[in-house]
Structures are given as C-alpha cells and as structure tokens.
Amino acid sequence: MRGNITPEGMTKFISDLELSLESATVLVISWQLNAASMGYFTREEWMTGMENLNVWTLPQLKAKIPEFELVPQDPVQFKELYRYSFGYVKSKGQKCLDVDTAIIMWGLLLGNQSSHVESFATFLTEKQPVKVINRDQWQSFLEFATTVSDDFHDYDEMSAWPVLFDDFVEWKRERLDPMQS
Amino acid sequence: MTQQIPLPSTNDLEATWKFLEDGIDQIYNRLEEGLTHARFMNLYTVVYNYCTSSRIQTGQYSTDLQNHQAQRGASLMGSDLYNRLIKYLEDHLAAIRLESEQYMDESLLHYYTKQWKKFTVASSYVHHVFSYLNRHWVKREIEEGRKNDVFEVYTLALVSWKRHMFKYVHHNVNEAVLKLIERQRNGEYIETSLIKSIVESFVSLGLDDNDASKLSLDVYKNWFEAPFVEATEVYYKTESEKFISENSIPDYMKKAENRLAEEEARVQMYLHPTTHQPLISKCETVLVKNHAEVIWEEFQNLLNYDKQEDLHRMYSLLARIPDGLNPLRSRFELHVKKAGLSAIEKIAEQEGETVEPKTYVDALLEVHRKYNELVQTAFSGEAGFVASLDKACREFVNRNKVCKTSTSKSPELLARFCDSLLKKSAKNPEENELEDVLNGTVRRLEMFFQVANNFHTNLDVRKMTVFKYVEDKDVFQKFYSKMLAKRLVNGSSASDDAEASMISKLKEACGYEYTSKLQRMFTDMSLSKELNDNFKERMQQGHDPSDLNDFNILVLSAGSWPLTAPTTAFNIPEDVVKTYDRFQKFYQSKHSGRKLNWLFQLSKAELKATCFKASKTGYTLQVSAYQMGILLQYNNGDTYTFEELRDVTNLALEAIIPALSILVKAKILLLSNGTKVGESGSKYSLNTDFKSKKIKINLNMQMKTEQKVESDETHKTIEEDRKLLMQAAIVRIMKTRKAMKHVTLMDEVITQLQSRFKPRIPDIKKCIDILLEKEYIERVEGQKDMFSYVA
Numbered sequence: 001m002r003g004n005i006t007p008e009g010m011t012k013f014i015s016d017l018e019l020s021l022e023s024a025t026v027l028v029i030s031w032q033l034n035a036a037s038m039g040y041f042t043r044e045e046w047m048t049g050m051e052n053l054n055v056w057t058l059p060q061l062k063a064k065i066p067e068f069e070l071v072p073q074d075p076v077q078f079k080e081l082y083r084y085s086f087g088y089v090k091s092k093g094q095k096c097l098d099v100d101t102a103i104i105m106w107g108l109l110l111g112n113q114s115s116h117v118e119s120f121a122t123f124l125t126e127k128q129p130v131k132v133i134n135r136d137q138w139q140s141f142l143e144f145a146t147t148v149s150d151d152f153h154d155y156d157e158m159s160a161w162p163v164l165f166d167d168f169v170e171w172k173r174e175r176l177d178p179m180q181s
Numbered sequence: 182m183t184q185q186i187p188l189p190s191t192n193d194l195e196a197t198w199k200f201l202e203d204g205i206d207q208i209y210n211r212l213e214e215g216l217t218h219a220r221f222m223n224l225y226t227v228v229y230n231y232c233t234s235s236r237i238q239t240g241q242y243s244t245d246l247q248n249h250q251a252q253r254g255a256s257l258m259g260s261d262l263y264n265r266l267i268k269y270l271e272d273h274l275a276a277i278r279l280e281s282e283q284y285m286d287e288s289l290l291h292y293y294t295k296q297w298k299k300f301t302v303a304s305s306y307v308h309h310v311f312s313y314l315n316r317h318w319v320k321r322e323i324e325e326g327r328k329n330d331v332f333e334v335y336t337l338a339l340v341s342w343k344r345h346m347f348k349y350v351h352h353n354v355n356e357a358v359l360k361l362i363e364r365q366r367n368g369e370y371i372e373t374s375l376i377k378s379i380v381e382s383f384v385s386l387g388l389d390d391n392d393a394s395k396l397s398l399d400v401y402k403n404w405f406e407a408p409f410v411e412a413t414e415v416y417y418k419t420e421s422e423k424f425i426s427e428n429s430i431p432d433y434m435k436k437a438e439n440r441l442a443e444e445e446a447r448v449q450m451y452l453h454p455t456t457h458q459p460l461i462s463k464c465e466t467v468l469v470k471n472h473a474e475v476i477w478e479e480f481q482n483l484l485n486y487d488k489q490e491d492l493h494r495m496y497s498l499l500a501r502i503p504d505g506l507n508p509l510r511s512r513f514e515l516h517v518k519k520a521g522l523s524a525i526e527k528i529a530e531q532e533g534e535t536v537e538p539k540t541y542v543d544a545l546l547e548v549h550r551k552y553n554e555l556v557q558t559a560f561s562g563e564a565g566f567v568a569s570l571d572k573a574c575r576e577f578v579n580r581n582k583v584c585k586t587s588t589s590k591s592p593e594l595l596a597r598f599c600d601s602l603l604k605k606s607a608k609n610p611e612e613n614e615l616e617d618v619l620n621g622t623v624r625r626l627e628m629f630f631q632v633a634n635n636f637h638t639n640l641d642v643r644k645m646t647v648f649k650y651v652e653d654k655d656v657f658q659k660f661y662s663k664m665l666a667k668r669l670v671n672g673s674s675a676s677d678d679a680e681a682s683m684i685s686k687l688k689e690a691c692g693y694e695y696t697s698k699l700q701r702m703f704t705d706m707s708l709s710k711e712l713n714d715n716f717k718e719r720m721q722q723g724h725d726p727s728d729l730n731d732f733n734i735l736v737l738s739a740g741s742w743p744l745t746a747p748t749t750a751f752n753i754p755e756d757v758v759k760t761y762d763r764f765q766k767f768y769q770s771k772h773s774g775r776k777l778n779w780l781f782q783l784s785k786a787e788l789k790a791t792c793f794k795a796s797k798t799g800y801t802l803q804v805s806a807y808q809m810g811i812l813l814q815y816n817n818g819d820t821y822t823f824e825e826l827r828d829v830t831n832l833a834l835e836a837i838i839p840a841l842s843i844l845v846k847a848k849i850l851l852l853s854n855g856t857k858v859g860e861s862g863s864k865y866s867l868n869t870d871f872k873s874k875k876i877k878i879n880l881n882m883q884m885k886t887e888q889k890v891e892s893d894e895t896h897k898t899i900e901e902d903r904k905l906l907m908q909a910a911i912v913r914i915m916k917t918r919k920a921m922k923h924v925t926l927m928d929e930v931i932t933q934l935q936s937r938f939k940p941r942i943p944d945i946k947k948c949i950d951i952l953l954e955k956e957y958i959e960r961v962e963g964q965k966d967m968f969s970y971v972a
Binding site for chain 2: 095134135136139140157158159160162163164166
C-alpha cells in the first residue's frame, strides 16, 4: 500500500531510534500515533500523530524518548496505554488475543510491577484453561495485577472478577497452601 | 344492754370524747357483746353534735390552723376528735402488738389474722360512727392539701395498723408464711386459708403515699413477694441441683414440669395474681434455664430412642426460656439430615449403581414422614422446627450418597418413580387392585409435593439461605416430560385420571408455566385421535378397504414435545410407503405449510408371520419400524448379509445393530459367517424353526445402554438450557435496571430462577463473561463491580 509503513520499515525506524523491538517505548510511540495494528503505520496515523507530537525530524523524535519512557510510571496514561495495546497487538479480524501473545505483552507492560504476571503465565501454560484472552479478561487483569496482594488474602470471589481469575486464585492458593485443599 | 345515758353537751370536748371512747372501745374490744342500733346512733349523734357546734376551739389547735380557719371564716370542728382517735388507735394497737410477742410461727399467723379481722371489722364500724367527720372536716382538710396526714377514718385505722403493728411484726409474720409454704412444698398439708388472709392483709395495707384513696401493691410486693420469690429461688436451686445429680434428665424434666404446675396453682390458690409473672419466671430460670445445658445434652439421646413424650416435655420446658429451643432446632436439623443420609446410604449399599426409583423415593418420604410427625406431636408444629425439618430434607434430598455430587440425580429418580407409578404395570393388576395402586400413587405424589411445597414457602422466609437449598425442579420437569412423552407415544399410561391429577399437582407446586408444555402434549394427543378418525373416513371413501393398512399416527407439535428427529436415514418399506404418501397428502391438504417430521425411531409395527413351522396360525411380532424394515426383506429371500440389509434399509450403524441384535437374540434370525452382529460379511437367515409359547412376541425393547445414553443426553440438554436461562435472565434484568452491582445482579438472577433450579455462582459468572464478550453488557468505567446494559 502506497505511503504506509510496513514491518520492514518499522524495523528500520526502530533501529534508527536506537530502540529495541521488545521495549515498551516502541509501544508508547505506537500509542501516541494511535496505530491500529502492530508493525504498521498508515500514512494518516503517521502524519496526524507526528503533528500532534509536534515532531518533524528524527532528532526531535529521539529527544522525546525520555518523555515516552516516563509514560508507564503515570497510572492514568499507563492505563490508557494498557487498554490500547489489546487492540494493537491482536490479529485483525479476531476478537481475542492468543494466550502466548498476551503473556508476552503482560511481561512487557506489567513484568516488573506485579508478581502475579509470572504465576498467571504459568497457570495459563500449565493448566491451559483457555486458548485466548478476551477483552474483558485483558482489561480486568490490569486491576487484578495492581490491586490484589501477593497472598490473595484480599481477593474477593464475590466480586465481579472474570471466572478465569477465580480459577487462577484457587489454583494458586492450593499451591501456596496444599494442606487446605 | 340498752342504757339511757345522757348525751354530753355539744361543745364539751372532754365529755364528748369520754362518751365516744367508751363506745369505740367496745367496738374494738368487745364487739361480740353487741352494739345496739340506738347506741350506735348515739355515738354518731355525739360526733355530729360536736362537729356542728360553732364554738371556736382553742388550745388543741395550732396557731397556724387557727389563723387559717379564721381567714376562711368558717368553723369546721373535728381536729380534736381526730387527734384523740389517733391516740386511741395507737394505744389499742400497742396492746395488740405487745400480746403478739408471745407468739411464733404458725401461732403468730393465727393471732395476726384473728386480730386483723377483728380490727378491720371494728374499724369499718368506727368509720361509720365518724361519718360526719369524714364527710366534712376530713374532706375539707384533704381538699386543703393535707392528703398526706389526714385520712378518712377507715384509712386512718389501716395507716395506724401499718405504723403501730405491721411495722413491728411483718418480718416475723412473713418468715412464718415462708416457712409454711416451704412445708407445703415439702409435701406437708398446711392451712392455706391462713396464708390467703395474710396476703389479703398485706394487699390492703398497700396505701398510696400520695393518695391514700388509691391502693398500691407496694407493701405486698416489698414485704412479701420479693422475699417469697427469693426463698423460692433458694429452695428450687437446692432441690433441682440435688435431684439432677441423683436422677436422669427425663425424670428431672418430669419433676420440673410438676413443680412449675404446682407454683402456678399456688398463685391461683392464695397469692395475688400479679405474683404469677415474677414467680413463674424465677422458677423457669432456676428449674430450666440454669440446667439448660444438661437438658440440651439429653436431646440427642431422646431423639435416638424416639422418646416422644420426653421430647415433648423437653420442648415445653425449653420453650419457656428465651433461646431455649435454638440448640434443639439445630440439633434436630442435623439429626434428620443424618437419618436421611444414612437411609439413602443403606439403599446405595444394597442396590449398588442402579437404584430403584421407588425404593429411593419411599426412603426419602419415610424419613420425612417420621420426622414430620415428630414435629407435629412432640414439637407442637412449632415454626422453627418445621423450618429445621425442611432445611434438613432439602439437604439430604439434594445431596446424598446416591446423588453423589450432582443435585440433579434426585429429581431424575423422582421423575422415574412417577413414571413407574403412572405406567401400565407388567403385572397387569386386577380392576380393584389398580384402584389401590392408583390411590397409593396419588398419596405418594401428594407427600412428595408437600415436601416440594414446604421448600417453596420457605424460600420467601429465608431469602439469604435460599440458593443453598433449592430443588432442581427443571431437571424433574425435563425427565418427567421425556417419560410422559414416552408413555403417551407408546400408549403405556395406566390412567388418564392419574396423569391429569399429577399435572394439576405440578401446576399447583410450580406454576402454570412449568406445566404448560405438558398440558399441550395432552392436547396434541386428543387432536391426533380426531385426525386419525378423519383420515380413516377419507380413506374409506376413496380406496378399497382391503388396501387399507391398520394405521395409527400421532401428530405432535415440535415445540411442546421433548422428541428429536431420528439421527439415521430410513428407507420406508414398500409395503407401507403407500399409506405414508396418502397421509402426507391428506395432512398437507388440511394444513398446508406444516412440515411433518417422521420419527421412525419411535414408531412400531405388528407383523403377522406365517413362515414359522411351529405355528399354523402364525405369530404376531411386535417390532420397531427399523425391525420391520429388516424383517419385511425376508418376504423376498431367506438370507441376507449385513451389508445388504444396511443398504436396503439405509439405516445408520447405531440404529441397525441394536435392531438386528434383538432379532438375533430372539432367534427369529440366525447369525452365520461371523460372531458378532454388525461384522462385515456376517449373514442373517430367517429361522423357520423359531418356536414360542406366546402368540404375540414383543421384540421392540430398549437396551440398557440406550437408557443410560438417553439419561446422559438429558442431563446435557439441561445444562445447555440452564446456560440459556441464566443468560436470558441477566439480559432481562440488565435491560430493565440499566446498571447494576455484581452482587445484586447475582442475587436477582438467583431469585428469578430459584423456582426452576439453583444457579451456581461460578455458572452465573461464566454467563456474565459470555455476555461481556458478546457485548450485551459492559463494565462501568471507574466503578468497581458495576455492570451496565449495552443498548
């Protein structure tokens, strides 16, 4: 498609910015440009996005990187970024995210924020309760990861958590204290 | 004894009092000598004369009073007489008191009551002697505010008794009374009238300090009742502790019951009625509450040995104290639950995997019957025990050894039980026996529905515990309608009346909606009957009667019947295809646009077979449509391979193999060139040597495995139905409420569905997940646990 940036262009763009493909900053830039799908920028996304950022040259964009790196530390902005990434990462035409992709994304976004990310990933790969993560589960996980304590004592089954989380907590509690089960 | 004594002059106090004192003294001390009317009138007159003399007295009056009277300008005489009377009473009572000191205990009571009677009678005479004083001087003084120290003469007498007699002797008198009561409690005979008089005296002395005309019970309460109740407490505390350590609890309860009855009688006999409350409540505390723990402990024993009388006694005793019954109720619940569970366990052990529905249901009902009776008799049908019984029943009906983990097993067995009752029995009972069986059926059903009804009413009462105990009524409905369909289709229902009465009971218990489909099934049955008649008529007009097969059909609306289309194709045998076509045409002409699905898996036929050597008249074979398809081939040949039969009937494997198996097993067909029915290349030839004692042979049987598959399938469809019901309920609720908290939504879903089944929380949550994904609802941004409806 004429005028659009494709995955090859994207790789070059990222290396020009001296960033790693797996860095959260790349995600932040895509979010700033409101890119609809991973690995692509349409001409319109690019033009409007850069204009909004008031960026016209590569050095200008590079100069913005420290600012982008701060985004995950701001809870409000981070929440927007988190929600945005579901649509950004999932394959077009599908409603849900593959479990594997979801696990990678959680590691990228929440990896150093919550101890639940790792054990949830273990739960999903070992028990394989689901093949895909739907939008509700994705969105709820942010709150789960940031509010529920490590030992789950404050997890309330009577709350509106998705059933998948109930199952996870039950699985995890059994592991923490096998005597109780 | 009349003696003409000149009356004293009207204004001479000393003379007047002298005259009066003489008379009063006679009244108080020697009344038995008699008092003539003339004498009485004289006394009255003297008082009258004195009070009406206008001379203003000096000396006896206080200055204040003098001024007071002068100011009023009126002259009411009387205070001197009044004061002299006070003095007289004081002296008189002092003498009585002095004499009383030589008496003790019972003799004191005799003395006291005798003197009291004498004194009160005399006082009422004296009261009349001083009528004039009462009416004028006393009245005026009271009006002027001297209520507290000026009284009418009779009251004055009581006040004096209280002040100069009672005050000094009440302690001893009371002690004597208490001793007497204790002796009665110990079983001795006592003179109860003595106590009655003392009580009356105490009550009479209850003069209101602020208003002497009013009676108060203070004296009785303080000087008699309080010490009496205290003594009672001490007495029964000692007695009950001793008794309980030496006797069994049932004996103790008898004792306590008797004691309580005695005390109630005591109040009636000689105490003031207001003593009932403090006395009995004290007795209840000492006799029941203080020993509640050990009494509760005994409850299990009594239950175990079914001691109905003792149980009732325990119930009545504990009902007297606050919270006395609570431990019994919960223990009773546990006991009934255990009894139910062990009854079922026994059955499970005896019968193994396949429990006979009748045995199962009868066991459930027997436990319910037994304890329902106990509740009605021993526990007087008290609501708390009824609730405990219901809770326990709900528990063991839904979760027991036979049900294992699935609450839907019970309703299935209940439905099967109903089926076994409503189906024509193989034994084919005699006319009068049938009546008995039916009565039994209805009675059992009634009991079952009584249980169901109890569950129902309790739902309202205990909203909180609701979802723990609800029956899976939808499972029952599913199985019931399946089996009803079978009874109707196979014509195996024993009685139309029984069917109808069952439906109406279901309707009563679960509502119109629950039975509407069942009722429509009956409608279809009668419509089909008409249809068959019409068809026959039409055929007789247009065709050769000999051409007409004996044909009967049921046309059933797909929505109301729990029947599914066959899973296999089927080539209709040529012999019946003509009739099939005719009926199709006939039906289309009546109802164009309606589609007929032929359920061959439910169809049956009778074949007249004359090919067997053993019978000249031939046998009648009752077969399924598929078996008919197979057997009719043997009009044209003697042996067919499995493949040939399969091709000609076009039946799927799972349909042809069971059909063939039965024919082989019955030895109508002989299997060769293979060991198992359905093996490729296996051959089936007509067994012309077939023999049977019966002329009619039923070959249309369902295999055990088929039944199991059917049951599993039904359970599966129930799960699916439930999911849809829950989702529909959530959407319905969210549509009206727009936004709702998670917990409230759950409660609402449970409330809406509880009459059908008990939705499990994780299942509702799953449905919420599904609806979130389908975007019927969404989470409200920034509000925890809140959903909103997506329009």
